[in-house]
Amino acid sequence: MDAMDALPTPRTQAGQDGLAALLARPRTAVVGLDFDGTLAPIVADPEQARAHPGAVPALAALAPEIASVAVITGRPPEVAVRYGGFAGVPGLEHLTVLGHYGAERWDAATGELTAPPPHPGVAAARAELPGLLERAGAGEGTWIEEKGRALAVHTRRAPDPRAAFEALRAPLADLATRHGLIVEPGRMVLELRPPGMDKGVALLDHARAVQAGCVVYAGDDLGDLPAFAAIEKLRTNGVPGLLVCSGSTEVTELADRADLVVDGPEGVVGLLRALAAQLGRGSSAAS
Numbered sequence: 001m002d003a004m005d006a007l008p009t010p011r012t013q014a015g016q017d018g019l020a021a022l023l024a025r026p027r028t029a030v031v032g033l034d035f036d037g038t039l040a041p042i043v044a045d046p047e048q049a050r051a052h053p054g055a056v057p058a059l060a061a062l063a064p065e066i067a068s069v070a071v072i073t074g075r076p077p078e079v080a081v082r083y084g085g086f087a088g089v090p091g092l093e094h095l096t097v098l099g100h101y102g103a104e105r106w107d108a109a110t111g112e113l114t115a116p117p118p119h120p121g122v123a124a125a126r127a128e129l130p131g132l133l134e135r136a137g138a139g140e141g142t143w144i145e146e147k148g149r150a151l152a153v154h155t156r157r158a159p160d161p162r163a164a165f166e167a168l169r170a171p172l173a174d175l176a177t178r179h180g181l182i183v184e185p186g187r188m189v190l191e192l193r194p195p196g197m198d199k200g201v202a203l204l205d206h207a208r209a210v211q212a213g214c215v216v217y218a219g220d221d222l223g224d225l226p227a228f229a230a231i232e233k234l235r236t237n238g239v240p241g242l243l244v245c246s247g248s249t250e251v252t253e254l255a256d257r258a259d260l261v262v263d264g265p266e267g268v269v270g271l272l273r274a275l276a277a278q279l280g281r282g283s284s285a286a287s
């Protein structure tokens with residue numbers, strides 16, 4: 001989307017209905033957004049990921065016009081808040097960050113973090129993981145991200161990222177099963193995490209809590225598919241929704257299912273700016 005930020009037309013009728021509902025009744029709308037690949041461009045080093053420079057201004061312009069903005073991410077919430085620059089921003093006083101796929105929650109209004117006790121399987125997997133990677137022949141560039149409640153094995157910096165990813169799938173699945181965990185596959189990452197929560201559950205719970213009249217969700221990766229399914233479920237219950245794919249060449253599953261495909265984080269920011277402009281705050285949504 002360019003600087004004009006015209007509001008695009010979703011390619012499906014259901015998506016058009018979802019967008020129309022948001023524009024007609026913005027105060028009932030929830031906008032859910034993934035972080036990496038959606039609000040933040042993908043970079044080789046996960047510690048260097050930061051929100052697109054236009055993301056916070058666009059969100060700050062949009063948030064006061066709608067019921068709620070929720071960032072729903074695989075990241076620990078405090079990391080998403082830090083890398084996103086979401087704390088203490090006028091306009092984002094009621095932002096919610098649902099981190100670890102919804103297992104943890106951070107509310108901008110209070111600054112409070114809510115987190116259940118850690119799953120014991122993560123500590124057990126942590127102890128075994130370096131040895132397992134060595135035995136699996138994971139070489140230079142394969143890297144463990146310590147996430148506290150989870151462990152992520154990244155292959156983006158391996159000489160052949162896709163081959164390294166595929167080679168680790170089976171051994172990591174075995175490790176996860178032995179310790180009561182699941183493997184969450186993503187963009188050149190395999191994450192070992194506790195079961196029982198996903199972005200769909202997180203989005204549905206949040207939509208219910210704020211009594212949403214319509215729901216928009218934008219994501220880019222496989223972990224966002226449950227959130228897409230949640231919106232499809234809400235639609236069958238009469239709650240309009242809009243599925244947005246932050247498009248990339250790495251993952252195509254979301255584009256196939258989305259009502260609207262935009263060009264990565266730049267396109268997502270353009271969409272947020274266009275929504276804010278339509279709802280009357282466009283002049284403050286600097287690029």
Ligand SMILES: O=P(O)(O)OC[C@H]1O[C@H](O[C@H]2O[C@H](CO)[C@@H](O)[C@H](O)[C@H]2O)[C@H](O)[C@@H](O)[C@@H]1O
Binds near residue numbers: 037042074075145187
């Ligand atoms: O749910 P998300 O907000 O999309 O988080 C999913 C994972 O994102 C991060 O990894 C991804 O982004 C990195 C930085 O751009 C990139 O290097 C990596 O290849 C991607 O998979 C993050 O590091 C993980 O912890 C998140 O679970």
